[in-house]
Amino acid sequence: MKKNVLIIGAGGVSQVVAHKCAQHNDVLGNIHIASRTVEKCQQIVDSVREKGSLKVAGELQAHALDALDIEATKALIDKTQSQLVINVGSAFINMSVLQACIETGAAYLDTAIHEDPAKICETPPWYANYEWKRKQLCADNGITAILGAGFDPGVVNAYAAAAFNEYFDSVDSIDIIDINAGSHGRYFATNFDPEINFREFTGRVWSWQNSEWVQNQMFEVKRTDDLPVVGSQTSYMTGHDEVHSLSQNLGVPNVRFWMGFGEHYINVFTVLKNLGLLSEQPVKTAEGLDVVPLKVVKAVLPDPSSLAPDYTGKTCIGDVVKGKKDGKDKEVFIYNVADHADAYAEVGSQGISYTAGVPPVAAAILIATGEWDVKKMANVEELPHRPFINLLNEMGLPTRIKDEQGDRPLSF
Numbered sequence: 001m002k003k004n005v006l007i008i009g010a011g012g013v014s015q016v017v018a019h020k021c022a023q024h025n026d027v028l029g030n031i032h033i034a035s036r037t038v039e040k041c042q043q044i045v046d047s048v049r050e051k052g053s054l055k056v057a058g059e060l061q062a063h064a065l066d067a068l069d070i071e072a073t074k075a076l077i078d079k080t081q082s083q084l085v086i087n088v089g090s091a092f093i094n095m096s097v098l099q100a101c102i103e104t105g106a107a108y109l110d111t112a113i114h115e116d117p118a119k120i121c122e123t124p125p126w127y128a129n130y131e132w133k134r135k136q137l138c139a140d141n142g143i144t145a146i147l148g149a150g151f152d153p154g155v156v157n158a159y160a161a162a163a164f165n166e167y168f169d170s171v172d173s174i175d176i177i178d179i180n181a182g183s184h185g186r187y188f189a190t191n192f193d194p195e196i197n198f199r200e201f202t203g204r205v206w207s208w209q210n211s212e213w214v215q216n217q218m219f220e221v222k223r224t225d226d227l228p229v230v231g232s233q234t235s236y237m238t239g240h241d242e243v244h245s246l247s248q249n250l251g252v253p254n255v256r257f258w259m260g261f262g263e264h265y266i267n268v269f270t271v272l273k274n275l276g277l278l279s280e281q282p283v284k285t286a287e288g289l290d291v292v293p294l295k296v297v298k299a300v301l302p303d304p305s306s307l308a309p310d311y312t313g314k315t316c317i318g319d320v321v322k323g324k325k326d327g328k329d330k331e332v333f334i335y336n337v338a339d340h341a342d343a344y345a346e347v348g349s350q351g352i353s354y355t356a357g358v359p360p361v362a363a364a365i366l367i368a369t370g371e372w373d374v375k376k377m378a379n380v381e382e383l384p385h386r387p388f389i390n391l392l393n394e395m396g397l398p399t400r401i402k403d404e405q406g407d408r409p410l411s412f
Contacts, residue, residue: 003107003368004029004059006082008067008097009089010040011193012305012349013111013150016357017088018044019347020395022053022060024361027368030059032080035089038064047348067093073100082106084367086360091115091196095130102134102143107367109360111150113241115196120280121203124213125244131377138377145377149363151336151355152178152257153242155397156319157380158388159334160246162410163321165385167332167403171323173254174246175223180260181230182313182340182351186302188268191352194298198278201269206239208247208255219266223258228400228407229337230316235260245379272297308350311340315351333402334410336392346396355397362391386412 005028007017014033021031031048033041041062048060063080067073067089077085077100087097087110094114101108114130116122122129131147138145148154156176164171180191190197204215221237240257247255261269272278277293284290318335336355343354363380366372371387380388389399393411401410 003083003364004081005031005084005086005364006077006080006106007031007033008035008065008073008085008087008093010035010037010044011088012308012353013088013192013357015044015047015305016343016347016349016353017086017361018048019051019053020358020361021086021364022048023055024365025054025058026056027365028084028361030080032059032061032063032076032082034063034065034067034076036064036066038062051347053347068096070096070100070103073097074104077101077104077106084364085109086364087111088357088360090193092117098131098134098145101145102137102141105141105143107144107146107373109146109149109363109367111148111154111356111360112196113148113153113244115199117280120199121206121239124206125248126241127244127379128248135377139375142375143377144367144373144375146363146367146372146383147377147379148241148245149360149380150357151317151359151397152176152240153245154359154363154380155336155355155392156317157242157246158385159319159399160242160250160321161381161385162389163319163332163334164250164252168321168323168325168330171250171252171321173256173322174250174252175320176240176242176257177225177227177235177316177318177320178257178259179227179230179233179235179316180313180352181233182311182315184307184350185310186307188265189302189307190304191307191350192304192356194301194304195294198269198294198297199280200238200240202273202278204239205237206243207237207257208243209253211253219261225320227316228335228402229314233260233316246381249379249381305349305353308340308344308348308353311344311350314339315355317355331403334399335402336397336399338397358395358397359392362388362395365391
């Protein structure tokens with residue numbers, strides 16, 4: 001049965017989601033895109049039509065929406081007869097959109113954890129601070145709500161589940177490594193919303209070690225790995241969404257997230273932070289204006305979606321999992337490599353947006369076909385990983401595994 005889709009958000013990830021939904025609209029039905037700026041939604045609609053992405057004839061429309069307004073979101077869900085809502089807007093709107101889905105009966109998907117604009121790097125576990133408080137409500141109302149269904153979180157959660165269930169008798173550690181070895185040619189830019197990007201790194205860095213939460217400062221702990229395709233890369237331990245759910249759902253004693261940063265990024269970030277320009281708290285100018293420094297920085301930086309035409313190089317994102325199998329130590333690396341230029345050629349977006357935007361559409365398809373229509377709230381690692389990984393292989397994000405048997409494609 002087709003399930004009409006409402007996509008909330010109009011950034012680079014939304015563009016990928018729209019194109020991929022269009023490529024599978026024989027399953028997903030009519031497609032609607034909504035954000036505060038309807039012109040941005042219309043640009044995505046135009047891009048989908050220009051690329052000829054629609055698989056079959058169907059509706060593709062843009063709408064204006066303040067997604068913090070629950071009643072307005074409910075009204076748009078009803079108006080568009082959407083049975084699936086893919087939330088790829090700001091992380092500040094998650095709880096509002098989730099509540100609208102609960103009250104209308106629509107399935108809910110997002111790609112990042114909810115954030116309170118007034119709080120930075122909250123005390124773990126983040127999901128238990130917000131989304132998980134609605135678990136019972138979703139179950140009572142038969143609402144399918146899939147949390148963190150992007151790449152990280154999302155695909156890396158499925159990789160963790162695959163390793164946990166398929167390759168080990170016991171798992172000691174999961175280290176998620178996210179490397180962007182590409183270049184956008186700008187002096188300084190972020191690959192997704194600068195406000196959300198910087199908020200991840202300005203406070204404490206939380207990891208799960210020896211079955212307890214440990215905090216560090218950003219750029220305090222690093223590692224270097226020789227990775228497929230992208231070679232030797234240095235990454236830094238960072239707090240991230242999937243650490244919070246994997247640590248609770250899989251019972252693994254060590255779960256950490258590592259992200260690659262170049263020296264130039266670290267230097268610029270450090271200067272901005274030390275000057276107070278990454279603060280989320282308002283300050284008053286000499287003219288008496290109240291401004292939020294972080295929002296000013298966001299306003300002067302390039303829009304992440306504008307980076308796509310000039311982006312070159314590749315990403316490598318995956319899970320290093322260690323444990324035991326048949327009494328022996330074992331290690332696997334389950335990963336994906338994506339190409340920025342290939343992503344732009346297909347959907348007009350850069351590779352970071354592509355890796356984040358394809359997975360929620362795969363998840364939406366699995367809800368539509370019933371395999372993930374679980375009628376409750378779940379994180380990706382709690383769902384069947386095989387159909388998800390297999391579908392991603394078909395949709396442009398092929399998975400590989402590297403272990404004692406070599407480096408090879410992974411499918412089930």
